[in-house]
Amino acid sequence: MTIDDDLTMRLNLARKLARDVGREALRFWNESQGEALGVEQKSTQDFVTIADKHAEDTIKSALKRAFPEDGFIGEETGGTAGQGGTWVVDPIDGTSNYLRGLRHWGVSIAYVQGGITVLGVIHDSPTDRIYAARMGGGAWRDGEAITVSNTRDPQVAMGILGASRRTPFGLYLSQLQALFDAGIEHRKIGSAAIGLVRVAEGVADYYYEKHLNSWDALAGLLIAQEAGAEVVCPPMDGFIADGGEVLCATPALSEPLKKLLIGAHARVS
Numbered sequence: 001m002t003i004d005d006d007l008t009m010r011l012n013l014a015r016k017l018a019r020d021v022g023r024e025a026l027r028f029w030n031e032s033q034g035e036a037l038g039v040e041q042k043s044t045q046d047f048v049t050i051a052d053k054h055a056e057d058t059i060k061s062a063l064k065r066a067f068p069e070d071g072f073i074g075e076e077t078g079g080t081a082g083q084g085g086t087w088v089v090d091p092i093d094g095t096s097n098y099l100r101g102l103r104h105w106g107v108s109i110a111y112v113q114g115g116i117t118v119l120g121v122i123h124d125s126p127t128d129r130i131y132a133a134r135m136g137g138g139a140w141r142d143g144e145a146i147t148v149s150n151t152r153d154p155q156v157a158m159g160i161l162g163a164s165r166r167t168p169f170g171l172y173l174s175q176l177q178a179l180f181d182a183g184i185e186h187r188k189i190g191s192a193a194i195g196l197v198r199v200a201e202g203v204a205d206y207y208y209e210k211h212l213n214s215w216d217a218l219a220g221l222l223i224a225q226e227a228g229a230e231v232v233c234p235p236m237d238g239f240i241a242d243g244g245e246v247l248c249a250t251p252a253l254s255e256p257l258k259k260l261l262i263g264a265h266a267r268v269s
Contacts, residue, residue, distance in 0.1 A: 007119060007134065010067065010085075010111055014121040015130055017062055018107040021055040022125035025092055029101070049099065052076060055091030059109065063087050070111075073240065075215045081240070085113040088240065090215040092125075094191030103127075108193040110218035115236040120219035120226075122193050131197045131223050139200050139227035148228040149202040152252040158185035159249070159257075160195040162209030171210060178260040192246070196220025199248050200227035206249035208261045213243040221248060230254040232262070 028051045056076045063072060071082025074089045087109065092098050094105030103126040111119035118135045131146075133139040139146050151157050161179070163172045179186050187204075189195055192212050198204040200223045207224075217233065225231050230251050234244035249257050 007111075011119050011121070011132065011134055013062065013066055014109045014111065014119060015132055017059050018109050018121045018123035019128070019130055021058050021091060022107045022123035023128065024058075025051045025055055025098070025107075026125050029098065049092070049095065051098070052092045052095055055107065056089060059087075059089055059091060059107075073215065075213070081112075085111055085118075086240075087111055088117075088215050088218050090193065090213075093193040093216055094189075097190045102190070104189040104191045104194045106191065106194050108215065108219045110215075110222065112218065112236065112240075117218045117222045117236075120222035122197050122219050122223060124194060124197065131200065133200075133223040133226040135222065135226070137226065139223045141197075141201060146201040146227050148199060148224070148250040149205050150252075151205045151250055154253065154256055155183040157205040157253055158187070159204045159206030159208070160189055160198065161186040161261075162192055162195065162207065162212070163188065164209075164211065167210040175208070175210075175261050182256070182260055184257075184260070192216040193220045196224050196248055199229055199250070200224040202227075202250075205253055206247070206257050208247045208249075208257065210245055211243050212246045214240045217246050221246065224248045232258065 053076055056074045060072055060074060063070060069082060069084055071080050071086035073079040073086060090108040092105055093108045098105040106125045107123040109121045110117050120133045122131045129142055131141050192209060193216060195207040197220055199207050221231050221233060229248050232247040233239060247257060
């Protein structure tokens with residue numbers, strides 16, 4: 001079996017698993033209406049649910065059966081890298097949205113090999129859409145090729161600005177001010193994975209967050225990059241271990257946004 005065949009098998013399985021667990025999580029929410037999800041508070045903005053844990057267990061077990069030599073790192077259970085390749089998984093990205101019935105959440109599965117993300121799959125579960133990419137093979141939504149927007153004028157740009165309590169509130173305010181002064185619109189939707197595929201399909205022009213964990217971002221970053229986005233993120237080893245800053249933007253806006261958002265660090269008092 002060739003390396004190409006191996007990656008095709010992994011991509012096909014990741015697509016199936018993402019859709020299966022996303023549909024199951026949605027069914028579970030619809031049946032319970034959010035009242036019996038077994039919420040366990042981990043921190044002010046970070047929740048675990050029965051559905052979250054079950055989704056990760058399902059993905060982890062299926063990948064282990066199919067590819068026992070692969071490593072696995074999940075948001076809920078952690079894990080270790082493998083000698084050949086490693087799966088990096090967020091079973092439900094946007095858990096707080098999921099708990100409250102908001103539509104911005106999904107399943108994120110990435111496969112990292114040789115320090116590079118080579119496969120990325122995201123299931124936008126409320127819409128039942130699968131976004132997928134293979135390094136060098138373009139980006140796809142349910143089998144249809146997608147590309148980033150061609151927005152060039154910051155005055156008509158709109159993107160997504162993520163934030164969490166892991167980063168200073170003063171920094172977030174300075175970034176909002178920088179965007180406002182430049183005439184650039186923004187939204188905050190509560191899911192990096194879904195925000196990144198919105199850039200990939202041209203709905204949003206950028207996604208930025210000062211700190212993301214690798215499982216929130218790797219699949220979406222590959223999909224967006226393969227759709228034509230320019231990406232700023234940490235080197236893989238540091239990203240998997242500690243997370244880091246992420247900017248993903250349509251090419252014409254990448255440099256201006258780097259100056260506005262990454263440059264905003266120096267303006268925090």
